[in-house]
Amino acid sequence: MTTTFHTHSELETEAVGRGIALKLAPGAVIALSGELGAGKTAFTRGAASALGSYNVSSPTFTIVNEYLGGTLPLFHFDFYRLSGEDEVYDIGWDDYLERGGIIIAEWSTRAPGIFNTEDTIYVDISIGEFSEDRVLRVTAGRNAYSRVHAD
Secondary structure (H helix, E strand, C coil): CEEEEEECCHHHHHHHHHHHHCCECCCCEEEEECCCCCCHHHHHHHHHHHCCCCCCCCCCCCCEEEECCCCCCEEEEECCCCCCHHHHHHCCHHHHHHCCCEEEEECHHHCHHHCCCCCEEEEEEEECCCCCCEEEEEEECCCHHHHECCC
16 A cells, blocks of 8 residues: 655655654564655654654764664664665664664665565655655555554
């Protein structure tokens, strides 16, 4: 099932991330894709705020940022500088999965094989007609709904 959101500012993109994160249960994985500047970190900032974490920055050079002070741990990955699945596993991907937090991975298309398609929420963000417009396509695998709290 795919749901499409249209936003017209960075704050609205953050609000979509916040809304989705409010429904997540421990162990949820969100795979973000989109071109440079599409709003992946803005989405993550919104999600983090819903979990009680703030001051989110892109982990481009650190590969993963851990935000542990909120209601659930958030592990924010950026695969941009990685060359594939082996490097993701080398930094402890499986260990992060077992920690029971929320995982959000930017540039998920750099290591598509690490995601269990049935258990992952995919968010593709594209730039819309105007420079601030974004189109977010959210697709949840069949089992991903078990990682989302019912309304």
